[in-house]
Structure formats: structure tokens, C-alpha cells
Amino acid sequence: MFNFKTTTTTMASNLKNISFEEMQSTLVHLFLKYGFTQEKAQLLARTYTESTLDGVNSHGINRVPLFISYIEQEFIQINAEAEKAEGMGSMERWDGNLGPGIINATKCTDRAIALAKEHGMGMVALRNTNHWMRGGTYGRRAAEQGCIAIMFTNTQPNMPPWGGKDSRLGNNPFIVSIPRKKGHVVLDMAISQFAFGKINDYKLKGQQLPFPGGWDDEDQLSTYPEKILVKERGLPIGYWKGSALSMILDMLVTLLSAGNSTSKIAGKEKEIAISQVFLCISQDYFRDTDVQERLLQEIIDFTHSSTPMKEGQNIYYPGERTLETRARNQKNGMPVSIEVWQKVLELAS
Incomplete structure (x- = not known):
């Protein structure tokens, strides 16, 4: 029987500290239980745990129960992986076959790196995949291999176009990473003021947002997570500029991957079969x-x-x-919602 013994320190009424090792081993056990191979279970567990270690609980441990529910509903095919569909020199199109987003994104990042090492620049456009969780994971992975990276994904509609009332745009996360010896530069941002996972993170902590993050059901900008989450209408960064940028990213990722746009994703029961782009530039070709x-x-x-x-x-x-x-969480443990952690333990038991 797997041992779920927990040695934690209460940080607040709804938070506790979990060590990296405890979370990773618990998640490996959970993913093995749901039929993943040892290798895939390790990759998934490490990715979710590293995101939590970096303080991105919204796309780390907090997302695990939702990921499992997608598996149970067969929206995610655990044995499917991304496969090359079309090659165009340093550019390729891949089909994700509705496999787990983390596994597909890792595979396509590594392929884009390999193409960049061969050609100087490499791009993989992926269609029919699932949520990659924290996009910065793949930007940092590229930087560790000496590659500048530009990556982006579309999502379900969760932002109204500027001046509109109904959501027609995705918050389409955008990542840029640059290798650096003293610490990689990694930009990882949604095109909404706050990613919805982050808004939910504030809700779990019982906190308001520091700035307005979306509209409530009375069409007023709000800092209250609960009010924003009723209709999920996020505020675009830069107002009309963010609205335009979201649309452009959706156009690019759809055209490059020959995959689904946000408008097509909107017609699905859940946010699945999305499209992503992984572009890498190898610094091996620079002499300076x-x-x-x-x-x-x-x-x-x-x-x-x-x-x-x-x-x-x-x-x-x-x-x-x-x-x-x-560094702080490595020393003190990772602050995690007690409610979320309990759900994970129940799933793994």
C-alpha cells in the first residue's frame, strides 16, 4: 500500500507546506493508477510539481484534479501521443491525437530544439492537443538547451473582444525565453490580465485580485474572483491592444498548425483539441x-x-x-491549498 504520510507545516488556515519529494511521489503513484507508463507518469509528476515549486499552483497542483476528470471523461487519451503529420524543412506540423498536453508539448518542444540545432531555427506547429499547463515549462526547457524560444497556444473563448459583451477570444498564453548563464529570461503570460487558473488561485486563498481581472455578471470590472468566474470574461492586457493581440495569435497558431481556432474550440464540450506553436532558435549558430x-x-x-x-x-x-x-519553496516546502491537496490524496488512494 502506498504511504501517504504527510509531514507539513500549516502556513495559514487554508494552506500547508508540501515537500517537492512528497508531491512528486504522490503524483507518480496517482498517474500510474490511471494507466500511464512509468516514464509518462514521471514526466507528468515532475512537470506539475516543478510548476508548484515555482509558485504557479494555478497550473501545477491545482490543475491535477481537473486533469484526472478529463481522463475519466475520455477527453484526454492517455496512450495517445503527438505524431508528425507534415514536414517542410525546418518547419513541421504535428497532430496531438488528443493526448495529454504536457507529454505532447514536451515532445514537440524537443523536436523544435532538434530542428533548430540542425537548421539554426526550427518550428513545430501542433494541432489536436490538450492544455500544456504552464507554458513557461517549455520555454525554460528550450533555454536549457541553448535555444531562444517563442511559443503560444490558443484556448477556449474566455475574453470579450474590446467593445463586445460576449467572450469570443482566448487568453492565448504567449512565451518567450532567452538562455542566460545567470538565470534564463522567461516571459510566460496570458493575454488576459490574469490567467483563469490564477484567478481561481486567488479564490482558493480567499483573496481579491490586486487589479481588476475581468467583468462580473453586471458588466462591471471586478477584483473579486468569484464574480469574474461566473461568466469567465477576462480583461485583455492593454485593453484593445490585448484584444487585437489575442486574435492575431489565434490566427497564427491556427494557420501554422492547420488546427482548431478558438471559434472551433468554443463548440466543444470542454477545452480540448487546441492548437500550439513551438519556435526555437539555436544559439549554437552565433559566435558572439x-x-x-x-x-x-x-x-x-x-x-x-x-x-x-x-x-x-x-x-x-x-x-x-x-x-x-x-529557492524559497525548496527550503521551506511548497504552500498548497489544503482542499486541493486532499482531493489529490483521495484520487491517489
């Missing part, structure tokens, strides 16, 4: 990597030199706070 490191540091130092508006605050480059959070 030392110069590149200096230029990156120049930009970072100039940005850090800005005086904070509030005393005691810091200025960060994309991905810098993640490194701090990871």
Missing part, C-alpha cells in the same frame, strides 16, 4: 555569445536601476521572481 550575455546584463541592469515607487519593492526581469520563489 559572450557579447549576448553582456547585452542582456546591460538591459537588466538598466531596468533594475529604476527607483521603486514603493520603498522595499524590487524591479524584476521576466523569470527572476520565479527563481526566488523556487
